Amino acid sequence: MRSGPAAVLLPPALFSRASSTSSVLEVARSAREAARKLAALPLEDRNDALNRVASALENAKTEIETANKSDCEIAAKPESNVAPPLQARLKFGGSKFRDTIQGVRDLMKLEDPIGRIQLHRELDQGLVLKRKTVPLGVLGIIFEARPDAAVQIASLGIKSGNGVLLKCGREAVGSCRAIVSAIKDGLKTSKASPDVVALLTTREETAEMMKMKEYVDLIIPRGSNSFVQYVMQNTDIPVLGHADGICHIFVDKAAEIQKAVEIATDSKIQYPSACNAVETILVHEAVAKQFLEAFGSRAEKEGIEIRGCQGTLKHVKGAEAVEADWSTEYGDKIVSVKIVPSMESAMQHINTYGSRHTDCIITEDASAAAVFQSQVDAAGVYWNCSTRFADGFRYGFGAEVGISTSMMPPRGPVGLEGLVTYRYIMTGNGHVVKSYTGDGAKPFTHKNLPLQ
Amino acid sequence: MRSGPAAVLLPPALFSRASSTSSVLEVARSAREAARKLAALPLEDRNDALNRVASALENAKTEIETANKSDCEIAAKPESNVAPPLQARLKFGGSKFRDTIQGVRDLMKLEDPIGRIQLHRELDQGLVLKRKTVPLGVLGIIFEARPDAAVQIASLGIKSGNGVLLKCGREAVGSCRAIVSAIKDGLKTSKASPDVVALLTTREETAEMMKMKEYVDLIIPRGSNSFVQYVMQNTDIPVLGHADGICHIFVDKAAEIQKAVEIATDSKIQYPSACNAVETILVHEAVAKQFLEAFGSRAEKEGIEIRGCQGTLKHVKGAEAVEADWSTEYGDKIVSVKIVPSMESAMQHINTYGSRHTDCIITEDASAAAVFQSQVDAAGVYWNCSTRFADGFRYGFGAEVGISTSMMPPRGPVGLEGLVTYRYIMTGNGHVVKSYTGDGAKPFTHKNLPLQ
Numbered sequence: 001m002r003s004g005p006a007a008v009l010l011p012p013a014l015f016s017r018a019s020s021t022s023s024v025l026e027v028a029r030s031a032r033e034a035a036r037k038l039a040a041l042p043l044e045d046r047n048d049a050l051n052r053v054a055s056a057l058e059n060a061k062t063e064i065e066t067a068n069k070s071d072c073e074i075a076a077k078p079e080s081n082v083a084p085p086l087q088a089r090l091k092f093g094g095s096k097f098r099d100t101i102q103g104v105r106d107l108m109k110l111e112d113p114i115g116r117i118q119l120h121r122e123l124d125q126g127l128v129l130k131r132k133t134v135p136l137g138v139l140g141i142i143f144e145a146r147p148d149a150a151v152q153i154a155s156l157g158i159k160s161g162n163g164v165l166l167k168c169g170r171e172a173v174g175s176c177r178a179i180v181s182a183i184k185d186g187l188k189t190s191k192a193s194p195d196v197v198a199l200l201t202t203r204e205e206t207a208e209m210m211k212m213k214e215y216v217d218l219i220i221p222r223g224s225n226s227f228v229q230y231v232m233q234n235t236d237i238p239v240l241g242h243a244d245g246i247c248h249i250f251v252d253k254a255a256e257i258q259k260a261v262e263i264a265t266d267s268k269i270q271y272p273s274a275c276n277a278v279e280t281i282l283v284h285e286a287v288a289k290q291f292l293e294a295f296g297s298r299a300e301k302e303g304i305e306i307r308g309c310q311g312t313l314k315h316v317k318g319a320e321a322v323e324a325d326w327s328t329e330y331g332d333k334i335v336s337v338k339i340v341p342s343m344e345s346a347m348q349h350i351n352t353y354g355s356r357h358t359d360c361i362i363t364e365d366a367s368a369a370a371v372f373q374s375q376v377d378a379a380g381v382y383w384n385c386s387t388r389f390a391d392g393f394r395y396g397f398g399a400e401v402g403i404s405t406s407m408m409p410p411r412g413p414v415g416l417e418g419l420v421t422y423r424y425i426m427t428g429n430g431h432v433v434k435s436y437t438g439d440g441a442k443p444f445t446h447k448n449l450p451l452q
Numbered sequence: 453m454r455s456g457p458a459a460v461l462l463p464p465a466l467f468s469r470a471s472s473t474s475s476v477l478e479v480a481r482s483a484r485e486a487a488r489k490l491a492a493l494p495l496e497d498r499n500d501a502l503n504r505v506a507s508a509l510e511n512a513k514t515e516i517e518t519a520n521k522s523d524c525e526i527a528a529k530p531e532s533n534v535a536p537p538l539q540a541r542l543k544f545g546g547s548k549f550r551d552t553i554q555g556v557r558d559l560m561k562l563e564d565p566i567g568r569i570q571l572h573r574e575l576d577q578g579l580v581l582k583r584k585t586v587p588l589g590v591l592g593i594i595f596e597a598r599p600d601a602a603v604q605i606a607s608l609g610i611k612s613g614n615g616v617l618l619k620c621g622r623e624a625v626g627s628c629r630a631i632v633s634a635i636k637d638g639l640k641t642s643k644a645s646p647d648v649v650a651l652l653t654t655r656e657e658t659a660e661m662m663k664m665k666e667y668v669d670l671i672i673p674r675g676s677n678s679f680v681q682y683v684m685q686n687t688d689i690p691v692l693g694h695a696d697g698i699c700h701i702f703v704d705k706a707a708e709i710q711k712a713v714e715i716a717t718d719s720k721i722q723y724p725s726a727c728n729a730v731e732t733i734l735v736h737e738a739v740a741k742q743f744l745e746a747f748g749s750r751a752e753k754e755g756i757e758i759r760g761c762q763g764t765l766k767h768v769k770g771a772e773a774v775e776a777d778w779s780t781e782y783g784d785k786i787v788s789v790k791i792v793p794s795m796e797s798a799m800q801h802i803n804t805y806g807s808r809h810t811d812c813i814i815t816e817d818a819s820a821a822a823v824f825q826s827q828v829d830a831a832g833v834y835w836n837c838s839t840r841f842a843d844g845f846r847y848g849f850g851a852e853v854g855i856s857t858s859m860m861p862p863r864g865p866v867g868l869e870g871l872v873t874y875r876y877i878m879t880g881n882g883h884v885v886k887s888y889t890g891d892g893a894k895p896f897t898h899k900n901l902p903l904q
Contacts, residue, residue: 040826121848127837129847136859137829217859236684238860259882266884373877374492377589385579385880394888395581395876396573396898407588407669408690409861412876424847424864425825428837430711432718436846446848 024208027198028165028215031138034195035163039114039135041191047108049158049190054104056186057151060178061097067178068092068147075145075171082171085273090171092147100148104155107398113416114161120449124442127428128449133420135161137217140209141401142231144222145169150176152399154183154197159398160419165209165216167200177201210235220402220414225329240404240414244329245275246355247387250346250372252363253286259384260362261294264335266386267360269302273331275403276358276390280326280336282346283312288339292316304333311339326353343368350376356405358382358390379405379412476660479650480617480667483590486647487615491566491587493643499560501610501642506556508638509603512630513549519630520544520599527597527623534623537725542623544599552600556607559850565868566613572901576894579880580901585872587613589669592661593853594683596674597621602628604851606635606649611850612871617661617668619652629653662687672854672866677781692856692866696781697727698807699839702798702824704815705738711836712814713746716787718838719812721754725783727855728810728842732778732788734798735764740791744768756785763791778805795820802828808857810834810842831857831864 038046057064068091075082075090082090092100119131139162143149150166157164168176176199184194200206209216213236221231225244232239249267251260267278283291288311296316299306306318307325316337325336326349340346343361350359358380361372369383380390390413392400397415404411410418435442490498509516520543527534527542534542544552571583591614595601602618609616620628628651636646652658661668665688673683677696684691701719703712719730735743740763748768751758758770759777768789777788778801792798795813802811810832813824821835832842842865844852849867856863862870887894 036827123841123846123848127841232688238858256882262882262884266886270885270889369879375488378875380876380878382878383880385878385883386885388885389575389579389878389880389883390876394575394885394896396575396896406690407873409873411873421859421861421863423830424832424842426832426834426837426841427821428835428841430708430714431837431841432714433722433838433840433846434718437722444846444848 024200024205025212025215027195027200028138028209028212030193030195031163031165031198032215034193035135035138035161038158038163038192038196039161041161043112043115045191046112046159046161049187049192050104050108050155052190053155053158053183053186054101056182056189057101057104057179060182060185064147064175064178064182065093065097068175071145071172071174080171086145086171089144089146090175092175096148100151103152103393103399107155107159107416110159110398110416113159113420117451118422120451122447122449123426123444124431124436125445127431128426130425130427131422132425134423136419136421138163138165138215139401139419140165140167140216140219140237142167142206142219142221142223143169145171147172147175147179149222150179150199151183153401154180156399156401156416156419158187158192158196160416162419163196163198165198165200167206167209170201173201207234210237213237218419222402240402240410240418241406244355244405245277245357245403246280246327246329246353247276247278247357247390248280248282248346248350248354248359249278249387250282250340250343250350250359250361251284251287251291252343252361252365252368252372253284254365254368255284255287255291255362256364257287257290257294260291261298263360263362263384263386264295265298265302265304267388268304268335269333270386270388272333274388275329276387277331278335278360278387279329280338280349280353282338282340282349284343284346285311285339285341288312289315292337299335302333304335306335306337308337309339312337329355343372347372347376350378354378356407357403358387360385360387377407379403476652476657477664477667479647479652480590480661480664482645482647483615483617483650484667486645487587487590487613490610490615490644490648491613493613495564495567497643498564498611498613501639501644502556502560502607504642505607505610505635505638506553508634508641509553509556509631512634512637516599516627516630516634517545517549520627523597523624523626532623538597538623541596541598542627544627548600552603555604555845555851559607559611559868562611562850562868565611565872569903570874572903574899574901575878575896576883576888577897579883580878582877583874584877586875588871588873590615590617590667591853591871592617592619592668592671592689594619594658594671594673594675595621597624599624599627599631601674602631602651603635605853606632608851608853608868608871610639610644610648612868614871615648615650617650617652619658619661622653625653659686662689665689670871674854692854692862692870693858696807696857697729697809697855698732698779698781698805699728699730699809699842700732700734700798700802700806700811701730701839702734702792702795702802702811702813703736703739703743704795704813704817704820704824705736706817706820707736707739707743707814708816709739709742709746712743713750715812715814715836715838716747717750717754717756719840720756720787721785722838722840724785726840727781728839729783730787730812730839731781732790732801732805734790734792734801736795736798737763737791737793740764741767744789751787754785756787758787758789760789761791764789781807795824799824799828802830806830808859809855810839812837812839829859831855 180199292315307321360382392413392415632651744767759773812834844865844867
């Protein structure tokens with residue numbers, strides 16, 4: 001069973017159940033039912049399920065790699081018109097496969113995000129309130145053509161007690177079918193139901209899912225800003241938006257120049273198409289010449305293209321920036337640069353053009369950093385480090401399902417902890433509200449008790 | 453200045469600035485700017501502002517009561533067509549006035565919801581991540597004709613560092629103008645700007661506000677389900693929904709009957725139009741006769757009308773319930789009653805017809821209660837106490853801006869704590885991501901540090 005092509009190993013019937021409205025509904029309903037049971041499993045059973053999923057993926061390595069090879073070959077054809085960076089993300093094998101499986105096992109070590117008591121309060125004698133974290137229910141995640149993401153997201157769902165409906169980019173359908181099949185195989189031997197994870201493969205199914213408010217609790221679209229906007233405007237289900245990443249670095253007048261050059265370079269070229277890559281560098285006029293000369297020669301060496309304001313172009317080679325540059329996520333080795341007269345002016349620029357993702361100040365002046373970090377309205381406000389650290393894995397969240405740039409929580413990189421909600425659990429012994437109102441009303445004690 | 457009618461004391465010009473699109477925009481922009489400064493004030497300054505607001509309201513008691521008297525007189529006219537319960541809520545004077553002001557002062561005693569460190573983690577030596585609570589920004593709150601709500605909401609906003617745009621029900625416009633004028637007077641003598649609080653008075657202004665995604669961060673509509681739905685469908689701004697309250701009481705087979713009767717009665721008549729009042733009582737068939745005979749005679753005495761299933765009507769007087777009754781929020785002294793064969797069946801009914809607000813089990817069987825409280829998917833799951841406890845004040849949150857029935861947090865009664873978000877604050881010293889990737893990658897330490 002380990003040799004033939006994936007198409008033979010995975011009969012289409014296995015997935016065709018999700019091919020019409022009623023089938024998507026059935027898949028979502030089964031996922032909700034399965035998720036309810038998953039939520040009731042103790043941590044050790046959810047961790048055991050993860051372990052079995054990891055082993056099942058290892059056992060299906062050949063099938064998965066074969067399916068992936070086929071996906072990659074199709075994507076590489078000129079007529080498929082798939083950009084090289086996307087082709088690179090599509091590849092799934094070797095160390096990437098190994099690291100991804102390791103990621104599943106690492107997740108087992110993380111604390112349980114559900115069942116945490118966030119509040120424990122006596123309202124009156126014998127009347128006790130607790131606030132306890134519980135899973136959200138069923139997550140609908142629409143992600144790019146990245147097979148490793150299917151594994152990560154499914155694992156985060158299992159650990160956090162949520163069902164997951166996965167919809168991958170069309171280039172990765174073969175790989176994701178093989179992966180989800182293996183995950184289900186792993187779950188079959190565990191206490192969790194294989195229905196907890198399901199794969200949708202067509203746009204029509206995504207559109208159906210977006211209508212199922214009763215069965216889907218959160219939609220997480222990953223992709224272009226326009227796609228996220230489209231999803232937000234076409235569903236009543238809450239959306240966790242992985243929107244534009246217009247990240248800034250402000251090089252303050254008290255910046256150490258070499259540090260600024262290193263951080264700016266890493267923030268741009270370490271992974272130019274990532275949403276946490278820097279797009280605009282704002283430079284205090286007092287250090288403009290010094291920084292720009294150093295950064296300019298580094299940029300030339302690294303192949304970074306500069307779109308600068310007029311002042312900038314006195315010190316470095318590049319094209320003149322136009323208004324649109326300040327709100328463009330290049331996704332490439334291009335950076336816009338602007339000289340500003342003050343930190344106030346830099347913050348003004350960021351609050352105008354930024355996308356509330358991640359913004360950074362480079363300075364040796366701690367009080368300037370404190371002002372910047374308290375007044376810039378982004379999910380991440382950094383001081384003297386690369387914007388590329390904005391990532392669930394780097395934060396220690398056990399990978400991430402997405403990055404939210406909304407003001408409401410969950411905000412920033414969303415991992416395990418962001419996939420839960422809470423419930424107020426109250427216990428009394430015949431307590432009625434009448435006793436606490438009107439003349440002779442009893443007072444509430446509102447005494448906080450230890451969090452258990 | 454304490455005698456004449458409110459219309460004379462409050463020149464229209466004071467509020468007319470919000471009478472066109474550009475003026476609402478200006479008000480929202482000023483609120484955002486003022487809120488940014490408010491957010492930076494230490495707790496003692498925000499508490500001092502609350503104290504000054506309380507005093508200013510006391511000083512303006514005559515003006516406010518005069519304006520309220522006038523509102524009430526207009527509402528009482530038959531041609532105004534204002535229902536008696538609404539007229540009762542509109543009244544604002546005497547002990548209600550005193551209690552409301554006391555509520556503002558009580559808020560001063562509550563812990564600061566902003567500036568809390570929720571996570572403190574070393575990612576590597578010298579690279580430290582903190583997650584800190586910060587205000588949301590500007591809240592747009594559309595509430596019913598209740599003058600006391602204007603005071604409560606504005607106070608919650610000030611304490612939590614948020615700007616608030618208040619839009620009250622049209623019957624309370626005179627009272628709310630006098631109240632907001634006094635609040636602004638109080639703020640003028642404090643370190644907070646009076647622009648933190650603003651009053652909108654027309655539907656057109658509400659419609660404008662719903663378009664101002666750049667300046668308004670959260671909209672909280674309080675009112676009918678259809679109104680909340682309307683708001684949700686007509687804005688891109690996140691909405692905290694105070695939707696239908698279809699609350700249930702399940703009288704288990706192990707219920708103590710007298711306790712069940714007292715709790716059911718309190719849950720219904722203590723304030724029948726509240727969203728946390730019970731609408732449906734589900735009774736285990738094993739105790740149906742016993743409970744229904746006792747509850748039936750109590751209901752008759754209290755003037756509670758019963759809409760029962762056929763089995764129910766064998767034991768109590770009432771009309772036969774139709775399908776629509778199970779999803780109706782009566783807002784009146786009416787309750788639907790259904791006999792169920794098991795707790796499983798009761799939970800099924802609740803998960804089908806409930807609105808995820810507050811549901812309660814009456815039982816002496818702790819293990820039945822545990823199952824109910826872990827498997828019913830509501831913001832509040834209660835055991836042996838009145839559903840009417842679902843309220844921010846009773847939970848010790850310092851009043852509430854609304855109750856959310858969504859799955860995503862903030863959920864349930866939303867007070868101070870629900871009006872904040874968080875920001876990831878990272879401090880490094882030249883750290884770049886390149887060091888942690890590829891061959892020879894440094895590992896992250898991910899060491900949790902004490903929460904400061």
